[in-house]
Amino acid sequence: MNASFRQLTVVSGKGGTGKTTCLGSFAAIAHDKVLADCDVDAANLYQLLNPTVIDSGDFMGAQIAVRDEQACKRHGECERVCRFDAITVDAVDELACEGCGFCTIVCPEKALHMEQVACGTWYQAKTDYGPLAYARLLPGAESSGRLVTMVRQKAEDIALLQGKQLILIDGAPGIGCVATAAIADVDMALVVTEPSLSGIHDMERVADLIRHFGVPMTVIVNKADINADNTRRIRQYCAQRGVEVLAELPYDESVTAAMAHGVPLVEYQDGPVAQGIRKAWSSIEQMLGV
Amino acid sequence: MSVDPNGQLTIAIAAGKGGTGKTLVATSLAIAIDAHYPGCAQIIDCDVEEPNAHLLMQPELTAQAPVEVLVPEVDLDTCTRCGACARACQFSAIAVIRQAVLTFHGLCAGCGACAYVCPVDAITEVTRRVGTVKSGSAGEIDFVTGTLNVGDQRATPVTKAVKDRIRDDLITILDAPPGTACPMQETVEGSDYCILVTEPTPFGLSNLQDAVETCRRIGVPCGVIINRDGSGNDGVERYCAQEGIEVLLRVPQDRRIAEAYSRGETLVATMPQWRDELATVYYHITDMVAAQATGEGVS
Ligand code: SF4
Ligand code: SF4
Numbered sequence: 001m002n003a004s005f006r007q008l009t010v011v012s013g014k015g016g017t018g019k020t021t022c023l024g025s026f027a028a029i030a031h032d033k034v035l036a037d038c039d040v041d042a043a044n045l046y047q048l049l050n051p052t053v054i055d056s057g058d059f060m061g062a063q064i065a066v067r068d069e070q071a072c073k074r075h076g077e078c079e080r081v082c083r084f085d086a087i088t089v090d091a092v093d094e095l096a097c098e099g100c101g102f103c104t105i106v107c108p109e110k111a112l113h114m115e116q117v118a119c120g121t122w123y124q125a126k127t128d129y130g131p132l133a134y135a136r137l138l139p140g141a142e143s144s145g146r147l148v149t150m151v152r153q154k155a156e157d158i159a160l161l162q163g164k165q166l167i168l169i170d171g172a173p174g175i176g177c178v179a180t181a182a183i184a185d186v187d188m189a190l191v192v193t194e195p196s197l198s199g200i201h202d203m204e205r206v207a208d209l210i211r212h213f214g215v216p217m218t219v220i221v222n223k224a225d226i227n228a229d230n231t232r233r234i235r236q237y238c239a240q241r242g243v244e245v246l247a248e249l250p251y252d253e254s255v256t257a258a259m260a261h262g263v264p265l266v267e268y269q270d271g272p273v274a275q276g277i278r279k280a281w282s283s284i285e286q287m288l289g290v
Numbered sequence: 291m292s293v294d295p296n297g298q299l300t301i302a303i304a305a306g307k308g309g310t311g312k313t314l315v316a317t318s319l320a321i322a323i324d325a326h327y328p329g330c331a332q333i334i335d336c337d338v339e340e341p342n343a344h345l346l347m348q349p350e351l352t353a354q355a356p357v358e359v360l361v362p363e364v365d366l367d368t369c370t371r372c373g374a375c376a377r378a379c380q381f382s383a384i385a386v387i388r389q390a391v392l393t394f395h396g397l398c399a400g401c402g403a404c405a406y407v408c409p410v411d412a413i414t415e416v417t418r419r420v421g422t423v424k425s426g427s428a429g430e431i432d433f434v435t436g437t438l439n440v441g442d443q444r445a446t447p448v449t450k451a452v453k454d455r456i457r458d459d460l461i462t463i464l465d466a467p468p469g470t471a472c473p474m475q476e477t478v479e480g481s482d483y484c485i486l487v488t489e490p491t492p493f494g495l496s497n498l499q500d501a502v503e504t505c506r507r508i509g510v511p512c513g514v515i516i517n518r519d520g521s522g523n524d525g526v527e528r529y530c531a532q533e534g535i536e537v538l539l540r541v542p543q544d545r546r547i548a549e550a551y552s553r554g555e556t557l558v559a560t561m562p563q564w565r566d567e568l569a570t571v572y573y574h575i576t577d578m579v580a581a582q583a584t585g586e587g588v589s
Contacts, residue, residue, distance in 0.1 A: 014309060014340055014342070015308015015310070016308050016311075042468070042469050044496070083401055084401075095508065098399045100380050100381070100399050100401030100403055101380045102402060102403040105378060114380070173468055175438065179339070196554070201342060209441070212440065212441050223552075227553060230552055251545060253543060256491060256543070259492070
């Protein structure tokens with residue numbers, strides 16, 4: 001936990017539950033914050049916020065094996081030791097290469113070395129809603145927890161420099177390295193879920209991950225009225241674990257329309273969904289003490 | 291239809307972002323294929339971080355196998371603390387700190403380099419379980435699903451394990467993980483065709499563009515299914531027209547579909563008319579893949 005600012009990550013487990021809708025609206029409501037789009041694989045928050053880039057740089061990703069074809073005598077040692085079927089005497093499969101470097105150790109001709117490849121760009125930007133850190137992966141590049149950590153670091157730099165009290169993080173779906181890197185060491189993880197069987201299933205899995213990191217968790221149920229039984233199940237699940245359900249938002253097709261217009265929902269309309277999000281936000285402010 | 295299922299296609303269903311209806315399409319497509327070619331369809335859930343296909347298919351899972359990786363175990367009596375293993379490891383998964391040798395299994399790629407370089411053979415590789423593959427059937431549809439253990443971050447071994455279950459004698463549908471990062475690429479790579487499911491919003495469009503570029507990079511032909519059609523704008527349609535990417539199907543925005551999905555029902559169970567629509571999509575893909583194969587054969 002950090003003394004000078006608090007951090008909130010919004011995750012969904014399953015995609016498409018309304019995470020960006022909630023976050024975009026929080027961005028419009030909250031004061032004195034820095035935004036961090038850590039859903040680096042499908043970065044959407046930054047698109048909603050129309051950023052003006054002030055600084056950017058390459059993100060160097062994993063290493064891959066590179067061969068000096070002149071020096072190679074086709075011994076095939078590399079092929080024999082590689083456990084990822086990433087190298088033969090003819091070619092290196094860059095996609096399959098895990099970057100372990102075993103081949104460089106065994107090559108008797110020293111014809112192989114490891115090279116880092118640029119796999120994306122990080123950005124610091126300003127938006128109408130405050131400063132923003134985000135990243136874009138090159139299409140087909142390998143995403144990684146390290147890129148997420150880097151975006152968070154950039155956001156923290158801004159927060160310290162400008163004395164902001166809150167970092168709002170858009171987390172990634174899943175429970176793998178990207179999702180994990182966005183959850184580690186935050187002050188609260190908000191799970192936006194929906195009352196579908198998959199929504200519940202994924203919420204439970206991401207909840208396990210959040211618990212694994214000892215992070216306090218809260219929940220928003222989106223489209224709560226499409227399945228009353230499942231919404232009840234979510235409520236029960238949360239009640240049993242002492243997790244607060246901050247809001248239940250109704251199904252509303254105009255949410256997609258707001259997205260198509262590229263504006264945060266709370267600025268597009270003030271219906272029940274927008275009001276629910278506002279209510280959730282005031283609870284979050286209280287809980288985080290911001 | 292002139293095309294028989296002896297093509298045994300593998301079709302990946304992917305999406306630049308989650309929640310666009312990827313699993314809804316994958317499961318319904320498998321059911322549609324099974325309806326037209328009973329006993330010829332297989333569905334594999336490759337979204338091992340958040341597997342969902344079983345919720346819609348309700349398969350009977352009859353077999354279960356662990357997914358294991360190799361990790362180093364150091365015999366501290368033999369070890370001389372020389373540090374060669376730590377220098378060889380690219381992932382800082384093994385460290386020699388004064389009198390101790392620490393291993394961090396979560397970071398380990400299981401490459402075996404440390405064991406190879408150890409001059410005194412102090413390192414043995416032992417197996418560690420990172421996930422599970424379960425298989426069975428949903429009706430006549432062959433069903434495979436993989437789960438990554440919570441707390442383990444490397445999905446690759448589990449993705450590989452489920453893909454090893456692709457059966458050549460069946461038409462295989464792969465439900466890919468969302469996004470365009472490593473797990474998605476590992477799933478789509480080697481498929482005959484990739485269906486990208488998207489929604490008609492600016493986000494849907496930008497994620498779709500990434501996914502299209504990824505498919506092109508790994509050399510898998512792709513087409514698009516627009517879900518929640520009519521709910522946003524026409525950006526996706528215009529992009530597809532410009533890029534010459536075929537829109538295979540449009541599924542309208544419909545609260546009934548969302549409600550049925552929430553109950554764990556597939557699209558074809560709720561609205562049987564989609565069965566024929568999806569079968570047509572399958573036939574069309576078969577034709578395109580066949581045409582491409584002949585085209586390549588000629589040139
Ligand atoms: S097996 Fe490879 S990744 Fe694992 S500790 Fe040894 S050198 Fe490092
Ligand atoms: S290489 Fe072998 S002997 Fe040297 S520190 Fe590692 S385990 Fe010990």
